[in-house]
Each structure stands twice: as C-alpha cells, then as structure tokens.
Amino acid sequence: MTHLVEWDAPSRRRAEEDWEPPSRRVGRMLGELMLAAGLVLVLFAAYATYGKAWRIESEQNALAGELDRSWAASAGRPVEGQPMARIHIPKLGRQWAVVEGVSQADLRKGPGHYPRTAQPGQIGNVAIAGHRISSVFWDVDRLDRGDVIVAETRTGWFVYRVVRQRLVLPRQVEVIAPSPGRPGEAPRKAMLTLTTCNPKFQNWQRLVVHAELVREQAKSRGRPAELKGHP
Template sequence: MAAQAAGQDPSATAVIRTADAPTGLLPAVRKKDDAKPVRPAVKDKGDAVGAASVAAAAAAARDGGGDEPAEETKPKRGEKVVKLRPEQTGEGYKSVYSELTRPTLGSRIRTGVRVSGELMITFGLIVLLFAGYEVFGNSAKVEDEQDTLANQLDEQWNDPTVAPSTGPSKAAPAAPGKDLVGRLYIPKLGMNWVVVDGVEPHDIRYAPGHYPQSAKPGKIGNFSVAGHRIRKIFWRLDELHPGDVIGVETRSNWYVYKVSSSEVVRPTQIEVVAPVPGQPGKKPTKAMLTLTTCNPKFNNYQRLIVHAELVETVKRDPKLPDAGRPADIKKKA
C-alpha cells in the first residue's frame, strides 16, 4: 500500500486518517497546469494562522502604505503652528480657537491702543462739529437776535417819553434798555450790527459788545468794541485796511471813522483798548474806535485789532431818509 502510495501522483487527493496524520500544515495542493504554487498568507507573531494583522494594516494605512512619513515643515519667521484638533494639557484643552483668541500682554496693549485711538477720533469729531456749528451753524440765530435787538433799539429811539427835560426841575425818564449802545456799520463788508453794552460771554454771544470802561461813541478817548470771529459778526475783519470806513449810529448822531491801522496781539495785551491805544495812562486827545476779535479763524490764541479815527460827525434826523445817514456809510467800497 505504501508502494502504491509512493507510485501515485502527489497532486492527487489522498485520504489520511486523523489518527495517522502528523501534526503540522498540509502541503498546498497544486493543479497540473498551474506553474506557480499558492503561497500561504504571511503571518505576524502572535496572530492566528492565515489571518492578516489588523494592527499592522491600520499602521500601514496611517503611514501611507508603508512609506516613510514626510519630514515636518518648520514654521517660517513670524508664523505660528497650531494643531487643528484639540488636545488636553495641564492647563485644559487647547484648540485652534483657544490658541488664537487667548489674550496675551501684546494683545491687551494693542487693544488698549486701538480703543484709545477710537475714543480720541470720536472726541475730535465732536469738537470739530461743535466748532463748525459755532462758526457756521448759528448764523440764523445771530440774525434772529440782531433783528430783535434792532427792534428794541428802534423802540427806544422812537419813544417820546425819553426826550430831554425842558427844565432843571423835572428830570426826563430813563431810556429803556440801557445795554444797547447803537449800530455799527462796515460798508466794505456790507455788514451792520446792534452793539450791546458789555463784553461778557452772554453779552456778545449774538452781537458785538462795547467795553464798558472805554469811551462812548464820538467822545474823546477810545470807543472799543469786541465781537466773535463767526460768519455773521467779525469773520472778515481782517479785510479792513487803512482808509476803510467804519460808521456808528447813536440816537443823536452819526459818526464816521476811518481805519488807521491793524495789528495782531496776544490776549493779555489789554493796552490796545486803553484811551490812547498802546499807551496806558496817557491822556487822550483824539476820538478813536477799536475793534477786537479772535485770531486766527477757528482759534483764539491771538487777537486781531483794528484801530480807526473819527473824521466826521453828522446829526441824526429821523425825519430825513435813512435818518440822514452820511454818504460814506451808505456806499459799499
């Protein structure tokens, strides 16, 4: 039987009893027409026979099919590498969001500078808008106030109860509204205003104001008037030059002044409104007029001063057209 078995084709199927079978693997059965033997599956240590290693397959898949991992790229200068997946550390979980949003000293400083800059820009815009309103936006209010003052002045001048007394035994009643001085005309600028008596902020808010300690219009001394540098008051005062006419109207007279000089001084140089401009303590011999306003435009760290001398006095007559206004005050230069 052994000889017969030895003479048989080894590729043929043989029946072996289990008791007589040796321990081990059976040889692979090949077909006659198959030149290549069937290779058994490669096994890893500790794995079952003929089974592929799951751990090895997973590792191969992670490593890109057994290829060597690519060399890690170093970040360039100024760049920061942040892991996309959150990871747990001693300080808690870290992620892209937490790394990029966690405040640092530098970020706090930048935030403080940015907020301070925005606040300063906002404050500057508010100041600019307020200055623009003071210069341009209140023109209508100035006109309304001037119209009101003009009506009050006309009422005073037309009130027969304030006529001078005819005898020393009976005093005339006081004129109403003693805070109104008269009208100021600058023909070259095509402007005129009612002048109030006083230079406090509430006095000259909408009108030029007479310095109370200075001379009255047409009197020997220095009739001094202050006004804001806004469009409806002394905005163009710098356009006056020697020889230009400035007129003053009171209840009784017209006074014609002509510009003699102009200058720019510091706010502390109050001698410009002295009885003799620039010479405090000196006795005046002329009737002068001085106009003062802020300089330059949109600021007030200087004062623009215009001086003028009285050249003509004309009686004011309400019965005449324009109350007898002199021709020099009528025309616009």
C-alpha cells in the first residue's frame, strides 16, 4: 500500500527550489566535465614544460660528469646515447652536454648530435637537435647574426658565429646536409646547425639556426675569450 504524505507549505517550497530542469542539469554536468578536462590539460602542459625540463636537468648533471670522465680517460668516439661534446651559448647563459643520437631516448637527456654529421671543427655540418622546452632550446629564437656558439671537445674549443635563422617544415631535412640547404654538394665550410620545434608547445615547423666556424683554440690555452663570464 502506498501512503500519501501531505507536505506542509515550507517543505513544498524547499522541494520546488531544489528541483532542477533536466536541460539545466545536463548543461551543469557538461560544464563540470569541461572544467575537469581543462584542468587535466593544464596539468599535462605543466608536466610537459616543467616535468620534462626537471628530468633533463637531472640527466644533464649526470652527463656532464660522464663526459669529463671520458675525456680524462681519452675515450674514443662515443656510441649512441653517450655524451660526445659540450656546447655553450653565452647569450642565453646556457651550456649542455650533447649526446650522440637523436632518438626520443637520446633527446630525453638533452641536445643530440645527428649521427653521420660532422664533428666539431670539421668541414661539414655539426647538426644538433633539441626539444623546445625550458631546459634545452626554449630561447634559441633569440639568437641573432653574429652571436656565439662554442663547441667544446676533449682537446679543443670551436667558436662558431650565427649566420642565419630560418623556419622550415619537418620534411626539409636538407638543413642538416653537409652543405646546409644544398644536399649532394660537397661542403666547403665548417658549420654548426641547431634544430628545434616551432612554435613553442607545437611541432609543425622546425626552427633552424646555422653558424659558421670562425676560429678554434686548443684546450691547453685555457677557455676562449668568447666564454668570459660564462659558466
């Protein structure tokens, strides 16, 4: 048997105030879902920007020590995933140990050297890739013509100066050719090329910085003047 309960006036008013039309309820639920999804995207972006940056900084600390030990032991050419050189960019106040290789595993450690491209100081193109995050190539768009990039090896310093910055599509791999932009042509200059994603937080372009070797200096002569005041 169903019992009917007679509501008093205050109870009826509260029930009417609590009642919500189905359309409004659906709209409220969708709004809450969108807010939650937005929060997830914000957290993901924060991890992509700062979480990866922190991890690479940690990897760089380990690589710096590994690189110094390999130089002290006069180790030969590094295998993929191992540090092979160090680059310094005074304008950005940054330096990185560069690993051999450009796989995702390699680039999680910092900048990576494209295999089969030139070594620092050689005629040809030293091609180096890096993620566009705060701990790697975030600010390379600030480099202008004439700015310095110094490559450091076990035996020497190689001072390059920026000659060009450009934006290309990912398929334009000729930018890392021995003669950048002219695949198949024999190189005549010693070049260094940095590549990274563009725009920031996206990857539908590549930002490319080309530099030419202007001089080299033996390690026995100390640090080059271009790194004065640079760590």
